[in-house]
Amino acid sequence: MEKQILHVDVNNAFLSWTAVEMLKNGAEIDIRNIPAIIGGDETKRSGIVLAKSMKAKECGIRTADTIYQAKLKCPGIKIYPSNFKIYRKYSDSLFKLLSEYTDKIERFSIDECFLDMTEYLMKDTLLNKAYEINRRVREKLGFTVNVGVAHNKLLAKMASDFTKPDKVHTLFKEEIETKMWPLPISELFMLGKKTVPKLYNMQIRTIGDLAKANKEVLHKKFGKHGILMWEYANGIDNSEVHFEKEKPKGIGNSITLPENITEIEKLEEIILALAEQVSFRLRKYDMLAKTVNVQLRTKDFEDTSHQKKLPEATSSTKEISRIAKELLNEMFHKPMVIRLVGLRVDNLVEKEQIQLSLFSNRNNEKQEKLDKVVDDLKNKYGYNKITRAGKMNAGDYLNLKDIKK
């Protein structure tokens, strides 16, 4: 049976949400109507554009531009800081409203949802629902969304990306040729900046070109990705709306350092702070990790990473930081100049499953209790207030405000 899918995409999410919040707090101006961006902090060397207003877009500003570039393109641009706590709040309000339409919602990202509306079989009914969602979000929540309507997720997502803002678009099978095939391949979901030039060299410029290209040639040249892009170009996507909450497959935190670091001792302090952060999040999910991974980025943007599989899954801060330090020492050699340090854990398993099948040892139990005491304090008084005694506060380097869910 054919599915009925909606894709709901918030227009300029971070900027719109900031605008709504500012208006609520009595602001005179609506930053959606002026050249404005949400940007990182240049003094912390995280100066990139996270979101832009339509007027900023007209200046040629793109997401992920540096703030520096944005100022060149549009002198006088207004810049506002990001605030993920607020984004979460508005994202939740959207999700709640959409939940009135179906339980089968997949939260694809903080500002995008897929809805499986297969219960609305009549095309007119489905379209009416799409328009109703579009209108009610605007009226009740104060920001706008695009809604894409189609028979699968890929086409719904492509549709919501057509003209913006505050629009409803359809992309049914019979519309693929006229609405999607003329678009440049760069518009196709999953075609990024590495693949697009390669396709250009093969004289494949539009999504239509790709749709008509030889599938086997693409397979040979791009592997699985080649098959995927050919299917997407032809509007083929049989994936389901994953409406059930999924456990994370990995958890990581990384930090671009305010200043480059050349001393391994300092890197170790950062690693410790990251380990506290990552293992805290891991324990919040009641999960254990089997793999620890450390990433370094040099001043020249060269990335390296080392990882290690553990003999036993763990969520202990001490254990994770111990492994991470080993990995760091493997990777680091003088005279490296480090810009970014990252720590992530992968191969996660649920704690319950492990504990049933393993003898727990005394030492682990003690460590677990210690971690729990610290976690409870952090949950009660806020993450930043509580740090391990002894060390200088490596957390000072880290931007910890966003990690609490």
Next chain:
DNA sequence: TCTGGGGTCCTAGGACCC
């Protein structure tokens, strides 16, 4: 004061086993 941070999935090569 140029280039974030959090994810998922895939690939290729080496080790190891039968």
Next chain:
DNA sequence: TCTGGGGTCCTAGGACCC
């Protein structure tokens, strides 16, 4: 004296997404 070959696990790196 001509070096199989398939399968799995692990690691490092890369591509893509928002």
